[in-house]
Amino acid sequence: MQRPFMHPSVDAITLEGILYALADPVRLQIVRRIRDGSCAMNCSEAAPEKMAKSTQSHHFQVLREAGLIRSERRGVEVINSLRCDEIGVKFPGLVPTILTAAEQRNGSHKPE
């Protein structure tokens, strides 16, 4: 059916939703990758490789519905960008603090 993407308004974004979305290691990694990328990123780029596409799609849906990312169709692909600024209005420092903490964990995620 390919319905258009639903993005919550800033008002509709909840702390529970954000924490729930970022509590999953895969989704946290996706957000980190989008943040680290120089520009908006398509789904396959941002998600782990070995994962089923349907699972990817599900994770992006959760991130979208939590208000963490904005997804837009750009031709054949979907590009995703963070909504950090918008979230920052409602929850100051929340996402940056979490992402900074994520860096602490693995030392900035150096591949080897």
Place this chain on the structure above:
Amino acid sequence: MQRPFMHPSVDAITLEGILYALADPVRLQIVRRIRDGSCAMNCSEAAPEKMAKSTQSHHFQVLREAGLIRSERRGVEVINSLRCDEIGVKFPGLVPTILTAAEQRNGSHKPE
């Protein structure tokens, strides 16, 4: 069997564990209550009333294993206190930022 409580060392505390634990509204509320209480708090005090005791027990176990709370038997009850300071060493500002954001959400306690 009533085995002794297991608390992870600060090193063993992970961001995923913290986010996972706090992603649940019930557990977030428990942590907020303990934080807001003047002193350490027993389980029944900190948890929602209508909840089954087994579920309470489970939630406290998750919080404990995430490293968010410290539980100690004090007579017939178990008192719980936050490990904010210890967590702050590894993840500076993380828990305070989340709890502050939780206040934003409902205006601390205004229903409408």
Place this chain on the structure above:
DNA sequence: TCAATAGTTCAATAGCATCGAACTACAATG
């Protein structure tokens, strides 16, 4: 010792996550 209180453990069920398969939508080429 008996009853009450505070939590824990266990087994069963209910709800969510993951996956493969089939599908849609767009782009590029013949």
Place this chain on the structure above:
DNA sequence: CATTGTAGTTCGATGCTATTGAACTATTGA
């Protein structure tokens, strides 16, 4: 315009986790 390829979505099934009531342990007080 049909064909092929690419990027995601949707769906149905299965497998893991959350919640619960019931039975249990441990401590306190009468």
